[in-house]
Amino acid sequence: MWTLENLAAAVLLLGLIMYAVFAGADFGGGIWTALATGPRARQQRESLFHAIGPVWETNHVWLIFVVVILFTAFPKGFAAIFTALLVPLVIALIGINLRGAAFAFRHFGMQTGRDVPLIARTFEISSILTPFALGVVVTATATGTISAGTLAAGFPWLNPFTLVGGITGIAICGYLTPIYMTVRTRGDLREDFRRYGMIAGFVLALLTTAEVPLARIYAPLFAERLLSTWAVFVVAMAVVAGTTTEVLLWQRRYLPAQISAAGAASLTITGFWAAMYPDLLIGQLSLAQAVAPHATLAAVFAVFPFGIIILAPSLLLLYRVFRGQPNPELPRDG
Numbered sequence: 001m002w003t004l005e006n007l008a009a010a011v012l013l014l015g016l017i018m019y020a021v022f023a024g025a026d027f028g029g030g031i032w033t034a035l036a037t038g039p040r041a042r043q044q045r046e047s048l049f050h051a052i053g054p055v056w057e058t059n060h061v062w063l064i065f066v067v068v069i070l071f072t073a074f075p076k077g078f079a080a081i082f083t084a085l086l087v088p089l090v091i092a093l094i095g096i097n098l099r100g101a102a103f104a105f106r107h108f109g110m111q112t113g114r115d116v117p118l119i120a121r122t123f124e125i126s127s128i129l130t131p132f133a134l135g136v137v138v139t140a141t142a143t144g145t146i147s148a149g150t151l152a153a154g155f156p157w158l159n160p161f162t163l164v165g166g167i168t169g170i171a172i173c174g175y176l177t178p179i180y181m182t183v184r185t186r187g188d189l190r191e192d193f194r195r196y197g198m199i200a201g202f203v204l205a206l207l208t209t210a211e212v213p214l215a216r217i218y219a220p221l222f223a224e225r226l227l228s229t230w231a232v233f234v235v236a237m238a239v240v241a242g243t244t245t246e247v248l249l250w251q252r253r254y255l256p257a258q259i260s261a262a263g264a265a266s267l268t269i270t271g272f273w274a275a276m277y278p279d280l281l282i283g284q285l286s287l288a289q290a291v292a293p294h295a296t297l298a299a300v301f302a303v304f305p306f307g308i309i310i311l312a313p314s315l316l317l318l319y320r321v322f323r324g325q326p327n328p329e330l331p332r333d334g
Contacts, residue, residue, distance in 0.1 A: 096126075
């Protein structure tokens with residue numbers, strides 16, 4: 001039923017998907033910068049930095065969007081999540097700031113001809129740490145052990161299910177980036193990213209599969225909903241999209257592979273969200289309990305179209321300008 005409450009939840013889901021699909025690829029750039037191997041390792045790193053450069057700050061608009069919608073439309077949920085999951089959220093915040101600073105300082109070092117290894121390592125570590133922490137936060141909301149509005153003693157949100165969820169967050173980012181890079185590179189470099197994308201897809205499939213039996217132990221209500229509602233259909237569609245991406249990469253059809261990879265990531269997140277519904281913290285805080293008064297929701301959706309009118313054309317222009325531009329020829333490692 002499309003009440004304002006459900007519409008606000010759908011907008012929140014849209015923001016999460018956009019952040020994962022766009023900013024996730026940026027985090028993946030840091031992951032593959034750390035994992036770059038072979039005779040073209042330096043070319044791989046430089047092409048990743050070249051691709052990230054124009055859009056890395058813009059993509060965090062979606063995180064701001066998610067946070068604003070959460071504390072405006074679901075203030076009790078915002079308070080509960082940011083209290084109970086304070087530790088991983090602070091880790092993610094530190095990672096985002098260190099990553100941004102490292103990226104900027106690396107650019108300065110390149111301009112001045114100075115190599116700053118510590119800055120590169122900071123960029124790589126924070127690019128891995130941040131999606132891990134965010135993955136832990138997301139999966140922790142499904143465990144049913146997070147008490148709404150209280151900072152529990154110990155770490156009730158930390159268990160094998162949430163740890164694998166954190167690794168899955170890393171895997172989603174690492175999955176999107178090389179597939180996106182196949183559109184922006186040529187020749188042997190493109191083949192490197194094609195291979196990385198296929199490997200990352202296989203790893204992501206293993207991790208998401210492993211989460212199901214773990215959920216039956218550490219998040220039983222979530223597992224019950226996942227396997228007995230329409231959420232399982234969405235997950236099945238994610239599997240189809242992921243398999244399609246692997247086939248497209250095998251056939252070297254890069255643009256369709258990029259689209260299907262984004263679809264696979266989006267459907268994975270949507271499937272998780274479907275299993276959570278109608279809760280924000282499963283078994284602890286429902287959307288109905290967390291939602292703001294009707295007048296607040298009405299005000300949010302009254303100004304929402306104006307925000308779209310201002311933001312959407314700017315983002316479309318930015319992505320259009322830099323879409324598919326191949327990287328300049330880069331020197332080989334020697």
